[in-house]
Amino acid sequence: MKIVFKGKSDHLYLQIAETFQKQILDEVLKIGDKLPSVRLLSKEHAISVSTILQAYYHLEAKGLVESRPQSGYYVSFNPSRFPRKIEKSDPIQVVKNKNVEAIIGEVYDDLAMDGVVKFSLSVPSPEILPLARLNKAMIQSLRDLPANGTSYEKIQGNEELRRQVARWSMHWGGHLQADDLVTTAGCMNAVSYCLQAITKPGDTIAVESPVYFGVLRFAQSIGLKILELPTDPDTGVDPDDLRNALEQHDIKACFFVTNFSNPTGYCMPDEQKEAIVKLLSKHGVPLIEDDLYGDVYFGNKRPRSCKSFDEEGNVLWCSSISKTLAPGYRVGWVAPGKYIDKIKSLKLYHCITSATAQQAALGSFLATGRYEQHLRKLRQTLHTNSLQFTRAIGEYFPEEIKLSTPKGGFILWLELAEHIDTYQLYQEAMQQKISFAPGTMFTLQDRYQNCMRLSYGMPWSAEVEQALKKLGGLVKKMNGSMA
Known part of the structure; x- marks a missing residue:
C-alpha cells in the first residue's frame, strides 16, 4: 500500500495510523484482514520499525486492530459495520412448562444429513485437527x-x-x-x-x-x-x-x-x-x-x-x-x-x-x-474465523441484530428482532441445508426465541460465507414479512 505523508512531523505514527483507520472505515480493509507486516512497511517506506509499531499500538488502543502472537496485526473492529452487542440477560423466575426436547433432538438428528453446513455443532471441524x-x-x-x-x-x-x-x-x-x-x-x-x-x-x-x-x-x-x-x-x-x-x-x-x-x-x-x-x-x-x-x-x-x-x-x-x-x-x-x-x-x-x-x-x-503446537494453530484459525463471521454477519444480516464478541471459543450468540422465532427460521434454513441452534434450547423459561447460536469451528470458505449470506437473507425476509 502507498502511504501519503503531509510533510515532516514529530507525529508521523499518527499519519500512518490515520491512513489505516480511513481504509478500515471505508472497508478497503475489512474485519479479519491482515495489516502489512511491520518490517515490510518499514522497508518500503523507509520508516523506523518503532514508528510503525507506535502507529499499530495507536490503532490497537482504539480497538480497530489487534495483535496475534507470531502472526501480526489484524482488523478487528469497524464501527460502521459491527453489529450491536447483546445486553445482560434478565431471566424471569417463573418457569413456564416448555418442551424443547423435540427441538434439540431435531437439531442433532439433522446433523446426519449430507451437505449440511453445521453452524449448530460447537466442536472443531476434522479439517483443523x-x-x-x-x-x-x-x-x-x-x-x-x-x-x-x-x-x-x-x-x-x-x-x-x-x-x-x-x-x-x-x-x-x-x-x-x-x-x-x-x-x-x-x-x-x-x-x-x-x-x-x-x-x-x-x-x-x-x-x-x-x-x-x-x-x-x-x-x-x-x-x-x-x-x-x-x-x-x-x-x-x-x-x-x-x-x-x-x-x-x-x-x-x-x-x-x-x-x-x-x-x-x-x-x-x-x-x-x-x-x-x-x-x-x-x-x-x-x-x-x-x-x-x-x-x-x-x-x-x-x-x-x-x-x-x-x-x-x-x-x-x-x-x-x-x-x-x-x-x-x-x-x-x-x-x-x-x-x-x-x-x-x-x-x-x-x-x-x-x-x-x-x-x-x-x-x-x-x-x-x-x-501446544496444535493449539497455537487452532487458536489462530478460530480467531480468524470469528472475525470473518462477524464481518459477514454485519454485511448480510439486518442492522438491528445484536451480537456477542467472544475472546475465545467457537461460538457466536445472535439476538434478532423480537418478533422473529428462530425455530421457524431453523426450519426454513434447513431447507437450504443450513443448521444452527435456536436460542430456546438454552433455557427452561419462555425466553430467547429470537436468539440463535452459531459455531465458527470449521475452516472459513466460500461455502461458509455463502451459507451466512443465505441465512442473513432469510432473516431479512422474516423481518420484512412481519414488519
Missing part, C-alpha cells in the same frame, strides 16, 4: 497397552493422562496432582457425576442464563430445580447478583462455564472468579466449573479458572479434549476437590472405568508437546 498424529498415538497405545487395550483401566483413569492434565493445569494457575483427577467420558459426563455427588432431588442449583442445554436437561432428569441468573455477555454472572440469589434462595450448588461460555461466549474476569469462589465458600455452596473452552483463547495468555482460587476443595473443575483435539474420543476429566471419593464411587457404579485406548493415546499425545 491433527488427525494423522492422533492416529499414530492411537496405534502406538494399542501396541503398548496390556492386552492391546482390551483390559479395564483403573477406576480413577489412565495415570499418564491424569499426570499430563495435572501438568497442563499450570497454564491456568492450577496446582493439580494426578491423584486429584478422575477421567470421564467427556466433560458432560464429568458434570453429571458432579451434580449427582453434591445434590439430591428437589435441590436448587443456580446457573448462568442462557446456559448449555445439556446441563439443563440432565439437572431436570434427576429432579433438580434450576435458578437462572442474570448474565453479562462479556463477564458472566456478577458476584452481587449471585449474593442476592444466595440470600433469597436455598441454593445447593452452582454451575458456570467461566471461560468462553456456551452459548454467549463470555469470559469471566479473574478477579470476578476469585470473588465468586470466596462468596460460595463463605456460604458453603460448591461450584461446578465447566472449563471446556479455556484453552481456546485469542489473547496472549490463557484465562485462569475458578479452581485456581479454590483453597477448600469447593470447586469441581471439569474439562475435556472434545473442543480442542478429539470430540469423538469422549475423554474428559474432573478435579472434584473434597468430593473425589463420591465421584469415584459414582463412576464405579455407572461404568466401572473409562475407554482404555483413547485415554492412553491422549496421554501420549499430551506428553510429546504436540498439543
Whole structure:
C-alpha cells in the first residue's frame, strides 16, 4: 500500500495510523484482514520499525486492530459495520412448562444429513485437527497397552493422562496432582457425576442464563430445580447478583462455564472468579466449573479458572479434549476437590472405568508437546474465523441484530428482532441445508426465541460465507414479512 505523508512531523505514527483507520472505515480493509507486516512497511517506506509499531499500538488502543502472537496485526473492529452487542440477560423466575426436547433432538438428528453446513455443532471441524498424529498415538497405545487395550483401566483413569492434565493445569494457575483427577467420558459426563455427588432431588442449583442445554436437561432428569441468573455477555454472572440469589434462595450448588461460555461466549474476569469462589465458600455452596473452552483463547495468555482460587476443595473443575483435539474420543476429566471419593464411587457404579485406548493415546499425545503446537494453530484459525463471521454477519444480516464478541471459543450468540422465532427460521434454513441452534434450547423459561447460536469451528470458505449470506437473507425476509 502507498502511504501519503503531509510533510515532516514529530507525529508521523499518527499519519500512518490515520491512513489505516480511513481504509478500515471505508472497508478497503475489512474485519479479519491482515495489516502489512511491520518490517515490510518499514522497508518500503523507509520508516523506523518503532514508528510503525507506535502507529499499530495507536490503532490497537482504539480497538480497530489487534495483535496475534507470531502472526501480526489484524482488523478487528469497524464501527460502521459491527453489529450491536447483546445486553445482560434478565431471566424471569417463573418457569413456564416448555418442551424443547423435540427441538434439540431435531437439531442433532439433522446433523446426519449430507451437505449440511453445521453452524449448530460447537466442536472443531476434522479439517483443523491433527488427525494423522492422533492416529499414530492411537496405534502406538494399542501396541503398548496390556492386552492391546482390551483390559479395564483403573477406576480413577489412565495415570499418564491424569499426570499430563495435572501438568497442563499450570497454564491456568492450577496446582493439580494426578491423584486429584478422575477421567470421564467427556466433560458432560464429568458434570453429571458432579451434580449427582453434591445434590439430591428437589435441590436448587443456580446457573448462568442462557446456559448449555445439556446441563439443563440432565439437572431436570434427576429432579433438580434450576435458578437462572442474570448474565453479562462479556463477564458472566456478577458476584452481587449471585449474593442476592444466595440470600433469597436455598441454593445447593452452582454451575458456570467461566471461560468462553456456551452459548454467549463470555469470559469471566479473574478477579470476578476469585470473588465468586470466596462468596460460595463463605456460604458453603460448591461450584461446578465447566472449563471446556479455556484453552481456546485469542489473547496472549490463557484465562485462569475458578479452581485456581479454590483453597477448600469447593470447586469441581471439569474439562475435556472434545473442543480442542478429539470430540469423538469422549475423554474428559474432573478435579472434584473434597468430593473425589463420591465421584469415584459414582463412576464405579455407572461404568466401572473409562475407554482404555483413547485415554492412553491422549496421554501420549499430551506428553510429546504436540498439543501446544496444535493449539497455537487452532487458536489462530478460530480467531480468524470469528472475525470473518462477524464481518459477514454485519454485511448480510439486518442492522438491528445484536451480537456477542467472544475472546475465545467457537461460538457466536445472535439476538434478532423480537418478533422473529428462530425455530421457524431453523426450519426454513434447513431447507437450504443450513443448521444452527435456536436460542430456546438454552433455557427452561419462555425466553430467547429470537436468539440463535452459531459455531465458527470449521475452516472459513466460500461455502461458509455463502451459507451466512443465505441465512442473513432469510432473516431479512422474516423481518420484512412481519414488519
